[in-house]
Amino acid sequence: MTLTRPASLTDAFLQRLVSRVPSTSGGTWKLTEVYTGEVLVELPQSTPADIEAAYAVARTAQRAWAARPLSERLAVFKRAHTLFLDNAQTTTDLIQAESGKNRRMAIEETCDPVMVMSHYLKRAPKLLAPVKRGGPVPFLSSSTEIRQPKGVVGIIAPWNFPFATGISDSISALMAGNAIVLKPDNKTALSPLYGIEMLEEAGLPKGLFQVVCGEGPDVGPTLIDNANYVMFTGSTATGRVIGERAGRNLIGCCLELGGKNPMIVLEDADLDEVVQGALFGAFGNTGQICMHIERMYLPASRYAEFREKFVAATEALTIGASYDFGPDMGSLVSPDHKDRVASHVEDAVAKGATVLTGGRARPDLGPAFFEPTILEGVTRDMLCGVTETFGPVVALHSYDTVDEAVALANDTDYGLNASVWGGDLATACQVGRRIESGNVNVNDILATAFASKGTPSGGVKQSGVGARHGDQGLLKYTDVQNLAVLKKQVMGARPGQDYDAYVKSMIGGLRMMRKTRIR
Template identity: 45%
Template sequence: MLQELADLVTAAAAGYRLEVGNAMTGRPLGDVPRCTVDDVAAAAERARAVQPAWAARPIRERAAVLLRFHDLVLQHQDEVLDLIQLENGKARRHAFEEVLDVCLTARYYAHTAADYLNPKRRQGAQLALTQVTELHHPKGLVGIISPWNYPLTLGISDALPAIVAGNAVLTKPDQQTPFSALWAVRLLEKAGLPTGLIQVLTGSGSELGTSIIDQSDYLMFTGSTAVGRTVAAQAGERLIDCSMELGGKNALLVLDDADVDRAVSGAIRASFSNAGQLCISVERIYISAALSGQFTEKFTDAAKAMKLSAALDYSADMGSLISDRQLKTVTHHVDDALSKGAAVLAGGRARPDIGPHFYEATILSGVREGMAAFADETFGPVVSLYPVDSEDEAIDKANDSAYGLNFSVWTSDAAHGRQVAARLQAGTVNVNEAYAAAWASVDAPMGGMKASGIGRRHGEHGILKYTESQTIAVECLLPVGAPVWLDAGRYARIMTAGLRVLRRMPGVK
């Protein structure tokens, strides 16, 4: 199957290949073409050739492809669950979250695309005398550059609203995890997507990223903040719009009325899902001093009890890190913290007895400014605990970060939780949930504040960003302006009186 998937990539230099590793074992898994800048240009040309006919099809026909894709993903999920685990290393329970996400996204945009995209009447300048219509045209060719941590979700979910909006897509999955995205494209074509509408490029972002930006009419990027700044500058040079989900140093707040057992369970998921390799995972926990001892003891015990495994089944609580590079980063953050006075409450060790990139679920205390783990994103199974004396202190410290992607609040009073959430500087805040409530609510926007990104995915934002808005205004009787038979001064007096009347009319915008 891997060779069939690799054959979906069209590359001129077919002899140049990239090896894809098995994250669980460190051994080779397969290989894909190493695309070049010329391949990007050729792929863009092929996609643009297919796009006009696709955009001309009724929205309902484009939406039907997404629904058939939804059903095929569920039907063949075991195939992609194996692929995700092998090329990424995550536990199967976390791989299944990707299946859920793709199906939720496909279903949502299949059912809502027409509402978002169909022509809409808008209020005209002269009310009934001005007929105004808003149209949404596809951008044309959307470039998508996605990371390795969620190879199916981030490899295809952003493409779904783009294609149902009538665009073609030029997508580059991370070179470490190309097979999940290729699998999804193959299934989309089985569901009726025109062959070639989505062009997959395999290779390194440093080699292909600039040319993808140069070929695209819009760019969706998910990755680090450092790379995001470069990508945004390049998109700006071309005057194309972009949307980005970038890094995070996310915080979880345990308020003094929280249910400790529920908070512990949520914190385990928040901190260690996908071995912490999740942009919206938690790396900082602020705990009310009144609950600190109880929470810390139970949280530590729960982390120590987690089962690490490379099994291709649902038995593991946590899987592997993806690579030696990621393992080195995690090890450095923990060792640096310990050398400067922090303490390990749980974990703190690599587990080569399970696999080359496994690392235990790790809880630190005493992490402070000057340590790598304090402000920098670890992107691994490492979380730091901070007792706080007040709710205001917890909020202030949570907000004291360059990032603002996803926060979590735990309390027995949901109304109060909403009030606290509104004071947090993050694009999404979950109350009594780790991250999934906001992420899976695909009708609502998802994205980051501050250095955690620009733009949003999901909801209305997630599809209309892939379109060009056009306003068509038809004047039916009188011109907008003084008619030739009325002098300008009298026109101004009449319009002034009219504006005062309209000011008092309810329903007039």
């Protein structure tokens, strides 16, 4: 089958997008269409000097941006909200071309920045407003909490959701008065570059949102060393390196890292609904979702029934390269990643696991396609038993008691997302609270938690530090200034007053404040 590239992806359009990336070295990286392996555009690669220059421009723009009234800053995002929706199909074309995901996942990714804008347009005025409180001396002192922008935020975005992370993580930082220097993955730089173009069309000052490109070890250190705060989404191993460097620089960071996410099915669950959820949990975005499910725990009494239904539903999935809504599953992001996923399956089989369906690469469909794969008999001595595979591979396990299922779900170094399915919601929620995970979805896989923009979303254990979304998702990009005012000099002994008498008076005053609840 001949694949026709969308008409929106003209050479001139793609070249315009990448022309924003600074590169004094002249080096480029071949950004390919994943479905075919054909080169889409030569992506400029930034040097450390380019990154330092980008920060200098961003700092100048940030001072003027932070001085604007909040209402003016938010007006930019009201206009951007409309632009992002109007151009969602073009964004979807870019996401598909650079990442290989199917169109359903690509169009859903375009919704995330719009949802984030909508939430913080409502919430930012309250969160960023000064808050006046009482001081240590009632009526004569006060203390005001003032939120100041950090300065320039360095964002390192992953390849699995380049538009959602590259743009969404920037929105609240920009609203708070910061500038951005973004480093997208080389493989998926086009969609965030388009997002920045739309933000500038909506009125974001040019220079405020900078993009630099390059391989992590080449550009990462300079990016972190010049930042006032770092937001990173990616692997736990890289997160450790970023966290250590941020710590040495005494700057804050937010790290959303890896997961080995479990799903527990209770005995009273509706298996038909569970199967539909499990298909997305294991194979949505070709398994390349930080919060996707890699371990499924089924009650022994219903294990065989679920296995039969789930295998049949998986084998009915369609896989392919297409810019329409036909295929249920698309490609992995690259041939290298396909080889990594295949190595996990091969290791499991060599150590005794059984492939119930799938387990093979599909070069007939494209250079990075891999079948949706269900494994049985996976143990902790296998790579896919403990390490995040990050592909369309899931392992089935049975349990005898709920306590056993919870213990198995928690038997991991990670804690990003979990899923619990049951007919009795109260019981399912009780089980969910016992799971060591930053996100737990009941009768859903991940969307309910991640799409709840009013509640923080992050990982525990080795799945991260900090969170996006919720009040925390904006306030983390600010510093707190405590502006304290004393109207009259009363803090201390009066001239000539005996200090013992002063102490007695002070203690009496503290007792009175406690009784009268004066603060």
